[in-house]
Amino acid sequence: MPIIEFRNVTFAYPNGYSAVENLSFSVEAGARIAILGQNGAGKTTTVKMMDGLLRPSSGKVLIDGEDTREHTTAQMSKIAGYVFQNPDDQIFHNTVGEEIAFGPKMLKLDADTVEEQSKWAATICGLDGQMEENPYDLPLSARKIVTIASVLAMRTRIVILDEPTAGQDYRGLNRLGAILEELTNRGVTVITITHDMQFAAEHFSTFFVMAHKKLLRTGTAKEIFQDQALLDESMLERPFASELALQLGLGADICTREELAKRLLAGGGMKP
């Protein structure tokens, strides 16, 4: 059974404006999916339907077999953890430690488990040394990591990250990569929205490309970034490694920096 299933899902706001139309897809447990698309393509609306923050106007969203329309968001949050785009909409404790422990406490876990899960989340997010700090004293990029930790601490089977890469520096991106590794090792399904094509290409296995309220194509990085018509229609850029490989005449099938380096070292396509 897929862990996430959308069946002919349409979402329209009360004023009649629709944000996504007729979406159908399913996601297997443990997958790592990046949703790509321009602003306004319907990405955030789609992921918000995965934890019941929005409920479909028509069609069905099944999360772990449960219809989101029959549960409150708070109930869905036990299955799907959602990290908001703006950390300031989420943080409301005076210390990072309290912030991280809040989620597991809401799940009514016993004190030892709360402690253990918070510690785990803090460690993989690299926040061990900052547990007593006030989150508002940290820069925005670090606050984002705090909100990720506070969702991870709930140990949900699905983690949804809305633009985790925005504003992150090199270290932050590496940290995110490590977090994704840890989640995959634990069999957690990760859904992310991102505009960082290079990051997506190197850390995600499946891509959903959205444009004008619809899901245009799903596929691997190689499939997506070689489909010129798709890239044009959805107005997506290639990862820079891809772009560079194309311009150097090294082939259109390169997506990651590693692949580019290998091809360069092999001297493929390069004229001396």
Place this chain on the structure above:
Amino acid sequence: MPGHNVIANLYPLTKFYMAVVLMAVSFMLPGIASKLICFLFINALAAASGVWSVFIRRELETVGVLFLILFVIQTLFYPDARRILFTFWIFSVKYEGIMFALNLGLMLLCAGGSLIWFFAVTKQKDFVLSLEKAGMSPKASYVVLSTLQIVPVLRRKSKTIMNAQRARGVETEGGVLTRAKVFLPTMIPLVLSSIAGTEERALTLEARGFSSSRTPTHLEDIKATPADKVAVILITVAFVALIAGRMALWLI
């Protein structure tokens, strides 16, 4: 905001004058009938300005609710009533209560309605700009404008925060008790982020020369037109006539 409506396009202060006169009139009018006419007039004014649907929705949501509460309480609990229309269970409906409630309620509908009409036909920044042009200091006008704008901003923000809480397992859907419990987790980020925003706002203002002693210029300008002169004269004449009529009624 309608584009080519004659009334809506009047200078903000002209419309404000109209609203103030309407408020004064609603306090001054003697009976229920005249207040009802006044209320109908405001409705007609809103319709003529092309904002009736917005006007009536806001009116019913705010003053309308107040009117309803007032009506029920006064009708049932008016003290020393002589005429009791009918009694059911432990309640009795009192004629004097109904009259009192209608009188006060219609006055509130008129007074509130004139302000609601004003803000429905006037952009906040136009109103503040006209105040500034009439001599108010830019600092004071900033305070007025930010106060007018803060409510919708806070409402949007608290909705976002509430969503973030729901996603963390805070139950916000349900009875009064459930919703009371989320009050704190919602208020803290709301207040904190507002405070955190203060410094940036101060910097932004300063970067735009807010405390400069020069006279500020405006990117957008609005001007009174001949139509405003006509409107002001008409409003004044009508107002004076109404005052005269009221005094005549008094003296006779």
